[in-house]
Amino acid sequence: MEESSRFLSLSGLSGILIGIYALLGAFVAYQLIYTSQSFDIYSSNLIPKLIFIALTVLAISLVTVVFLTYKRAKKSGKKIWNPGSRLMLLNLAIPLISGGILIFIFVFRGIYEIISPACLIFYGLALVNAAKFTRQEIFYIGLIQVFLGILAALFPMFALLLWALGFGIIHVIYGAVMYFRYEHQTKA
Incomplete structure (x- = not known):
């Protein structure tokens, strides 16, 4: 029953990698913000660059998760597209898409201070869901993100x-725990 209603093929390695991508993106953003000649990042041309960094990290992360999860599911002889994965994606997508739309509204209205908190909160709610x-x-990772x-x-x-x-850090820790708890044991 659990196999049909739950999606259990998420890759721990993908958690580690997307955490690393996020840390690299944050480092580049930090460099742009704090080495910039402008003292007001919100009135400078940094916002489009920061959005580009965030979208690049998101795109690379999504590709990594899909690829490594597909690879793990195939290796264990499970289907990646099953009732559990469909339910998980639907419940993940609703808060993520609504949060993404709200964040883009904030960007277009120049309300930049709430973008980082909104990213974390909506992502956390999506994970909880x-x-x-x-x-x-995943539930506990979601609560940490909201906090x-x-x-x-x-x-x-x-x-x-x-x-x-x-x-970054939370994903690396989560990915390592998931890898050693669920994937490493299956290799031994």
Whole structure:
């Protein structure tokens, strides 16, 4: 029953890699922000560059997750597209897409301070929502993301650091735990 209603082929290695991508993206963003000649990042030409970095990290992360998850599912003889994966993706997509639309509205209206917290909060809510259809650890990662997003809203001067912590460090830790808990044992 669990096999048909839950998607269990998520790759721990993909969690590690997307965490590394996020940390690299945060480093590049940090370099742009703090080595820029402008003292007001919100009135400079940095916003399009930061959006490009974020979208690039997102695209590379999605490709990595799909590729490594497909590879893991194929290796274990499971289908990647099953009732569990469809339910997980639907429950993940609703908060992610609505949050993404809201974030783009913030960008076009020039409300930049809320972007980092909104990314973390909506991503966290998406994970909490999708956790019903995959591993339970996803639920706790989602709660951590929401908490970090709230902290980023309360302390905007640390938003980039909290973003790097949530999307970077937390994913690396999560990916390593998942790899050694579920994948490493199957190789031995």
